[in-house]
Amino acid sequence: MAVPALSVKEMETYLRREFPQVFNDDSGLTIVDITAQGCRVAQAFRPEFVRPGGTVSGPTMMALADFAMYVAILAAIGPVALAVTTNLNINFLRKPAQAGLIADVRLLKLGKRLAVGEVVLYSEGEDEPVAHVTSTYSIPPRP
Amino acid sequence: MAVPALSVKEMETYLRREFPQVFNDDSGLTIVDITAQGCRVAQAFRPEFVRPGGTVSGPTMMALADFAMYVAILAAIGPVALAVTTNLNINFLRKPAQAGLIADVRLLKLGKRLAVGEVVLYSEGEDEPVAHVTSTYSIPPRP
Amino acid sequence: MAVPALSVKEMETYLRREFPQVFNDDSGLTIVDITAQGCRVAQAFRPEFVRPGGTVSGPTMMALADFAMYVAILAAIGPVALAVTTNLNINFLRKPAQAGLIADVRLLKLGKRLAVGEVVLYSEGEDEPVAHVTSTYSIPPRP
Amino acid sequence: MAVPALSVKEMETYLRREFPQVFNDDSGLTIVDITAQGCRVAQAFRPEFVRPGGTVSGPTMMALADFAMYVAILAAIGPVALAVTTNLNINFLRKPAQAGLIADVRLLKLGKRLAVGEVVLYSEGEDEPVAHVTSTYSIPPRP
Numbered sequence: 001m002a003v004p005a006l007s008v009k010e011m012e013t014y015l016r017r018e019f020p021q022v023f024n025d026d027s028g029l030t031i032v033d034i035t036a037q038g039c040r041v042a043q044a045f046r047p048e049f050v051r052p053g054g055t056v057s058g059p060t061m062m063a064l065a066d067f068a069m070y071v072a073i074l075a076a077i078g079p080v081a082l083a084v085t086t087n088l089n090i091n092f093l094r095k096p097a098q099a100g101l102i103a104d105v106r107l108l109k110l111g112k113r114l115a116v117g118e119v120v121l122y123s124e125g126e127d128e129p130v131a132h133v134t135s136t137y138s139i140p141p142r143p
Numbered sequence: 144m145a146v147p148a149l150s151v152k153e154m155e156t157y158l159r160r161e162f163p164q165v166f167n168d169d170s171g172l173t174i175v176d177i178t179a180q181g182c183r184v185a186q187a188f189r190p191e192f193v194r195p196g197g198t199v200s201g202p203t204m205m206a207l208a209d210f211a212m213y214v215a216i217l218a219a220i221g222p223v224a225l226a227v228t229t230n231l232n233i234n235f236l237r238k239p240a241q242a243g244l245i246a247d248v249r250l251l252k253l254g255k256r257l258a259v260g261e262v263v264l265y266s267e268g269e270d271e272p273v274a275h276v277t278s279t280y281s282i283p284p285r286p
Numbered sequence: 287m288a289v290p291a292l293s294v295k296e297m298e299t300y301l302r303r304e305f306p307q308v309f310n311d312d313s314g315l316t317i318v319d320i321t322a323q324g325c326r327v328a329q330a331f332r333p334e335f336v337r338p339g340g341t342v343s344g345p346t347m348m349a350l351a352d353f354a355m356y357v358a359i360l361a362a363i364g365p366v367a368l369a370v371t372t373n374l375n376i377n378f379l380r381k382p383a384q385a386g387l388i389a390d391v392r393l394l395k396l397g398k399r400l401a402v403g404e405v406v407l408y409s410e411g412e413d414e415p416v417a418h419v420t421s422t423y424s425i426p427p428r429p
Numbered sequence: 430m431a432v433p434a435l436s437v438k439e440m441e442t443y444l445r446r447e448f449p450q451v452f453n454d455d456s457g458l459t460i461v462d463i464t465a466q467g468c469r470v471a472q473a474f475r476p477e478f479v480r481p482g483g484t485v486s487g488p489t490m491m492a493l494a495d496f497a498m499y500v501a502i503l504a505a506i507g508p509v510a511l512a513v514t515t516n517l518n519i520n521f522l523r524k525p526a527q528a529g530l531i532a533d534v535r536l537l538k539l540g541k542r543l544a545v546g547e548v549v550l551y552s553e554g555e556d557e558p559v560a561h562v563t564s565t566y567s568i569p570p571r572p
Contacts, residue, residue: 018195019194019195021191021193021194022194048164050164051162051164051165052161052162052225053225053227055227058209058228058231059202059205059206059209062202062205062206062209062231063202063205063206066201066202066205082195082196084196084198084235084238085201085235086234086235086400086422087232087233087234087235087373087422088201088205088231088232088233089230089231089232089233089375089518089563090230090231090232091229091230091537091538091545091563091565092227092228092229092230093537093538093545094538095227108520108522108558108561109520109522109523113399113424114372114424116520116522116561118547118561129537132537132545132547132563134518134520134561134563136372136373136422136520138399138400229543229565230516230565232375232420232518234394234395234402234420234422236394236395236402237395251377251379251415251418252377252379252380256542256567257515257567259377259379259418261404261418272394275394275402275404275420277375277377277418277420279377279515279516279565281542281543304481305480305481307477307479307480308480334450336450337448337450337451338447338448338511339511339513341513344495344513344514344517345488345491345492345495348488348491348492348495348517349488349491349492352487352488352491368481368482370482370484370487370521370524371487371521372520372521373518373519373520373521374487374491374517374518374519375516375517375518375519376516376517376518377515377516378513378514378515378516381513
């Protein structure tokens, strides 16, 4: 896993083509950085994310974590469009600000059949994480 | 927990008022049934739920499970608008059909401070679950 | 999955031979029942399970759930000694009595590469579960 | 959380007194380090931990993670003997060596009612984690 399989630019091009419902000019998603062990993804704030009590919705955070994991796996093993989430566990830690979100992914394991990663979510500008996720993806057998 | 605190009609009225971003005429969400131990919620199919490979997105399923848990807790203890998800664990079992989703919630525990529930998700018309969720909600101290 | 691959008697014989550190005359473990969809396993009470506050230890419950899952998978697909746990999620619901434990396993999915099950744990003689587990096992490629 | 509530020595004294079934001269457990954000605990190898295939058992790892979390919480908030695990999620990443285990705990959140931590488990001498755990403890109302 010494070098990512895709650069940020290649990743964005791939996602626009293969995942346009999620990654497009209006999504507010940015691939901030890609490393050999993971990635950083940002989600810009959208008023529709807000829930009663002024918090950003749990599903907004779960969707971002799931997307960021997918990016990290693609970055590590190359375009594998059929890698699918098998498990996701999220702990909500603090009420997010009405601000954008940052997702930092670290891959814990990259096996032949399963990948496991950790995603730490932050409100933009805040130091303490708002949520912590671990997730497992199933990697289809490579031809 | 012998009788739900809200009927289906009261639940819908409450949700339209307190949760309009999620529960409204366009959301495709229906409260199918409420019992003392849980509830059944349906989410109508929307093309924007579909992902590459023809599956319904993981986040769609996570959002439905989280919403259904909230409904079940409200039904059991009455309008507590600040009950918040602290943990959610989802196992994706089978690829969903391009169809609506059903969420069956069963409350496993309803304590003074925490509620734990199980949510089984089905594609409309199918017998085998597409996903299984357990989730914990924190219940704020009641005045 | 119409018929279990092993009967209770065959399961006990297999476990004594392949898993003697866990299943032996002193373990207090009993295979109560095996069905096509799961199994029931009982763990007799042992004073060493007790923790401060008079509860049965969390690790005792986790170990029983993990063992019961293994039994259920074996029962469904036959002796596959190298099936290994990849994920386990446990919610502790109620303080157990100082009594034996019952584990009821229901397999949610039995795929070629992964099996997912649900384990509900009870204190012997009590109706309300003390813990709820979901767990994923990796199934090695069959020769 | 600037300074731990207990030093290593105070922690060991407390555990021997309050938790003797788990922490005693024969347990092979060592409190290696305590910081404001967590702790490091070591479990010496014992042959009875080994399972078919030469691995260290999942329950051994789950028990160590649960114990290490308890130590980290005690270290942060002082002797609260009735703090109890409400949720534990473990991902098994790599087959452990037949060696001792190290558990590194980092507290992610320390609230009034809930504490959430992350535990990374290693085989002694190895760089890559063998398992990753997140766990939630319920903190009883302090008098």
